[in-house]
Amino acid sequence: MIEPAKKPARRKVELDPRxxxxxxxxxxxxxERGAVHPxxxxxxxxxxxxxxVLGVELAGVVMGPPGEATRGFCAEAFxxxxxxxxxxxxxxxxxxxxxxxxxxxxxxxxxxQPEILLLGATTLGRDLAGSVATTLATGLTAxxxxxxxxxxxxxxxxxxxxxxxxxxxxxxxQRHRPQMATVRPRVMAMPDRDSSRSGRIVEHPLGMVExxxxxxVLEYLPDNRQDQPQLVYADIxxxxxRGLKKPENFHRVWDLARVLGAEVGASxxxxxxxxxxxxxxxxxxxxxxxxxxxxxxxxxxxxxxxVGMQDSDVIIAINNDPNAPIFDFAHYGIVGNAMxxxxxxxxxxxxxxxxxxxxx
Amino acid sequence: xxxxxxxxxxxxxxxxxxxxxxxxxxRQGVPAIINPYDLFALEQALRLKDRFGxxxxxxxxxxxQAEVALRKALSFGADEAILVSDRAFAGADTLxxxxxxxSTIRQIRKNMPVxxxxxxxxxxxxxxxxxxxGIARRLDLQLLTYVSRILEVDHGAxxxxxxxRAEGGVQVLRTxxxxxxxxxxxxxxxxxxxxxDMFRAARAELKVWDRLAAGIEDPSLVGLKGSPTVVxxxxxxxxxxxxxxxxxxxxxxxKDLAVTLLAKLFTQHxxxxxxxxxxxx
Numbered sequence: 001m002i003e004p005a006k007k008p009a010r011r012k013v014e015l016d017p018r019x020x021x022x023x024x025x026x027x028x029x030x031x032e033r034g035a036v037h038p039x040x041x042x043x044x045x046x047x048x049x050x051x052x053v054l055g056v057e058l059a060g061v062v063m064g065p066p067g068e069a070t071r072g073f074c075a076e077a078f079x080x081x082x083x084x085x086x087x088x089x090x091x092x093x094x095x096x097x098x099x100x101x102x103x104x105x106x107x108x109x110x111x112x113q114p115e116i117l118l119l120g121a122t123t124l125g126r127d128l129a130g131s132v133a134t135t136l137a138t139g140l141t142a143x144x145x146x147x148x149x150x151x152x153x154x155x156x157x158x159x160x161x162x163x164x165x166x167x168x169x170x171x172x173x174q175r176h177r178p179q180m181a182t183v184r185p186r187v188m189a190m191p192d193r194d195s196s197r198s199g200r201i202v203e204h205p206l207g208m209v210e211x212x213x214x215x216x217v218l219e220y221l222p223d224n225r226q227d228q229p230q231l232v233y234a235d236i237x238x239x240x241x242r243g244l245k246k247p248e249n250f251h252r253v254w255d256l257a258r259v260l261g262a263e264v265g266a267s268x269x270x271x272x273x274x275x276x277x278x279x280x281x282x283x284x285x286x287x288x289x290x291x292x293x294x295x296x297x298x299x300x301x302x303x304x305x306x307v308g309m310q311d312s313d314v315i316i317a318i319n320n321d322p323n324a325p326i327f328d329f330a331h332y333g334i335v336g337n338a339m340x341x342x343x344x345x346x347x348x349x350x351x352x353x354x355x356x357x358x359x360x
Numbered sequence: 361x362x363x364x365x366x367x368x369x370x371x372x373x374x375x376x377x378x379x380x381x382x383x384x385x386x387r388q389g390v391p392a393i394i395n396p397y398d399l400f401a402l403e404q405a406l407r408l409k410d411r412f413g414x415x416x417x418x419x420x421x422x423x424x425q426a427e428v429a430l431r432k433a434l435s436f437g438a439d440e441a442i443l444v445s446d447r448a449f450a451g452a453d454t455l456x457x458x459x460x461x462x463s464t465i466r467q468i469r470k471n472m473p474v475x476x477x478x479x480x481x482x483x484x485x486x487x488x489x490x491x492x493x494g495i496a497r498r499l500d501l502q503l504l505t506y507v508s509r510i511l512e513v514d515h516g517a518x519x520x521x522x523x524x525r526a527e528g529g530v531q532v533l534r535t536x537x538x539x540x541x542x543x544x545x546x547x548x549x550x551x552x553x554x555x556x557d558m559f560r561a562a563r564a565e566l567k568v569w570d571r572l573a574a575g576i577e578d579p580s581l582v583g584l585k586g587s588p589t590v591v592x593x594x595x596x597x598x599x600x601x602x603x604x605x606x607x608x609x610x611x612x613x614x615k616d617l618a619v620t621l622l623a624k625l626f627t628q629h630x631x632x633x634x635x636x637x638x639x640x641x
Contacts, residue, residue: 133455
């Protein structure tokens, strides 16, 4: 919905004086069914850097049902960089529902006034962030790939892809507070855990009763994880793109993945063409990944794909165009026909790994 | 049953190209389409109409050309179409967009109560997924995002039961009408319109509402003025400091290239060799 081209380059705008007292960086600690989504720890790592630049405190916001598990997430937040935590415990928060979570987070923001509020761009985080930002009438930037503090204005400079992922743009909320942003899982690095860190817990009541909440959760059907590609947190990924020419050639990607014990990914064009299921799409409109090894075969490396995998530890690119943008950010490149290189790689890996295992 | 479906006309992003030298968007010849995610919302609304009767109203905010998207929606079987168009809406971010659309829906329901507002889960050009939740909040509607299936609508009891995609599973939810639903992709397939609908769509007089017709008195709430987010520079990503190390051999044979690559990879990254040896079967 953002149409940067229509906007002037930059408006010089002062912060509304109502918001002058807003201080500190908050990260919403997303937890559901007894587990915290790892994106929350990744955000604490990033929030720590922003808080240090601003010279303010970093807080985690933990909401959930009463009990030791929920309280325990605060301790975990301290280990991942939070200085202190807000804790809102209430039975009505047992399952995620938009209404009580929106009220809880909105009330907390109004009472304690942070300047920055970060959430994971998950189904839960996007549902909640959109509602909270609208209630607070403040700016929210979705799916950021980079967060920084603008030295001049001390505003949050949130960078995200634009125009279908062909370019990047930096967005700021200058007049309103808090400045809200969502970031997808794996976009930011997981911070080192430091179990010696601790912090204080500030409890807040929710002030809502079940009978006042309109939406009821009747049932929860957990996914059978084995049925689904676990791409986002995979360590090794082999991905294929349009350079494979035909859907029947895509099995070469699967062949290599099998030898490596890897997950299979794909670029947007081949997912749109129906060669591969949507859950395997890597990029801005698919999944963001940061595996130890990413092999891209027949993928040119458009920005929309790049932002989804550029933080992989090692990237190997195979493309028949020596000028393909992917060679600008891959670590190793082979110029050649992916249809021929992939089987050769599969064979080379198979032979080498058989040898390595014998020796090892 | 009265459903309002919010749609957006978007450039077909698969066909957007960036000028290699100037880094500007080459818009020429890029076709405009209905945001593909919105079609799942529209089809779901049409199915409810098939079952319960009633009306499907489609709404879009955009420039005059967006009427093409509305006619397309009419040709699929929607009954009414409203184009919300005013220069004052230009440059809107998601907050200002949800303001304009929510106000439009308030005007619509003055004439006919609205049971469900549908949107797609997000657009393909903005990818934010923020406008649906924003409209729900402004109209104080129960919000059901990422709905994969409508299980039951009890019009008499004003209740609806749906399946909603959550992070690690599916929630079965019951809530009250009116509500706002953002439909998950892949949950249905858009029908072919009938001949009669196509003729009707081609001839239909579309309603075009400006800011005041949409019920927005204060122009500072919409468009650029009503947008808290400010877009700064637009830029192409920087290349990595070092370009990829290109693997070359005398023969350029696939087999030689593969072996040379592995030797380099495992010498420079022994960690990856250990990782692979550990997991490979």
